Amino acid sequence: MNDDVVWPDDLFADLDRTGPVPLYFQISNRLEAAIRDGRIPAGSRLETEIGIGQRLGLSRPTVRRAIQELVGKGLLVRRRGVGTQVVHGQVTRQVELTSLYEDLQSSQHEPGTTVLAHEVVPAPEKVAESLGVDPGTDVLFVRRRRSSDGVPVAIMENYLPSAYADITTDQLESRGLYQILRARGVTIRVAKQRIGARREERDEADLLEVDKGSPVLTMERVAYDATGRAVEFGQHCYRPDTYTFETTLIAK
Amino acid sequence: MNDDVVWPDDLFADLDRTGPVPLYFQISNRLEAAIRDGRIPAGSRLETEIGIGQRLGLSRPTVRRAIQELVGKGLLVRRRGVGTQVVHGQVTRQVELTSLYEDLQSSQHEPGTTVLAHEVVPAPEKVAESLGVDPGTDVLFVRRRRSSDGVPVAIMENYLPSAYADITTDQLESRGLYQILRARGVTIRVAKQRIGARREERDEADLLEVDKGSPVLTMERVAYDATGRAVEFGQHCYRPDTYTFETTLIAK
């Protein structure tokens, strides 16, 4: 029985066997592209791991790893004894670890930043606990207002260890915090965040240009680098008509 | 050089080589437990893949897979040419795909449910689009109020394809929606959700026992089964002082 999809012949042409890009990655990338743009239709069945391997001259583990990659992204479903199938209909994007600035950039809006505060302060208790330092230790405090196409989106308060005290206001106004950190060789790998809601407080209504007593969406985040050291603690509040959190969850 | 951790001798005793539990899974499970309870301390370095394999009589790929499992969970960090290290300090739990009911159950509170509406209705346009059916098609509509230890937590409105119209009010009051679906052989695998905030509307203030005009946290969710077919569309609103969303993000 062979009602498998026969994908475009050139899908896997020009595999680069010598370059630095892993084969499984080249394959999963091309497969993903073909699924997303419909060249491999939703619901269709894929050829066998072994079959693919033979046609491409690859070992089964390599093909398997490429496929597994897409299973993890929720694009493929596998059942033992049955085969591999493209999910029906819904093709979802992955949850990614980005800053608001990058979110706005990628959504084709023009991000703007106003730095409202930028100073070294003694760490309040909650901040100290989150960053894993002693209360009262000097930390960098930054308060910014973010806008998109001129409309206020968020007020962001961040605390960083004093090792980052030399970050400049210029940098903060032209780039996202995570971009600045990455340029310093710090990669954020894990973030714990808590999303909630409350009434606007203090000067937030003015800054977000909403009525007094309006609801705001809140997010608290602690971000860690590759070795698990806390790099940033943030308390942000968003104007709910200009920003929502979208996530895609995939069960293990 | 060997400043590697020597973990408790019995950590990998009693590996079951014949049973149905994969070896890599047994290993990653025990490793995870040892890391979480501190038997393997934060920041310490692990033995080499090959070294572990030799001591346990396992091949490198098997050991590698077990380790990779924990890297994906954010508990281990690997660097080529260096080694594998337990993450410093912060040990995080995984994001999971659960319903509110299960969230409350696992947090040791007593969940309560009041079914406010339970009927078959023609699908509104937005619902039809989310579920992938024609507008006006019959769908099951359920509106519930959830509470925890007697305090209102959320109002949940769900729409399901009419195939699920035989779900009973009794079931809805005693179990979570996802538990009911699972008992029918439907496993939720992917969910897209959007989290936001707004003012309370209509009867929500009364039901949540908050002041008129109070902010509420909102969540919209479309859930899909293993083959990508939409199973459930939900619009929920939460009392922000009794519920927040907590997530852990791990960069690829």
Place this chain on the structure above:
DNA sequence: TAGTGGTCTAGACCACCTG
């Protein structure tokens, strides 16, 4: 019974980091 994916083995070569 035939075919699928799930697991596992025992090697190999390479890029990268540390000394």
Place this chain on the structure above:
DNA sequence: AGGTGGTCTAGACCACTAC
């Protein structure tokens, strides 16, 4: 220079599903 993880190969056996 030596050791690490990253990748890849070519097999093998098994559990499960469909026919």
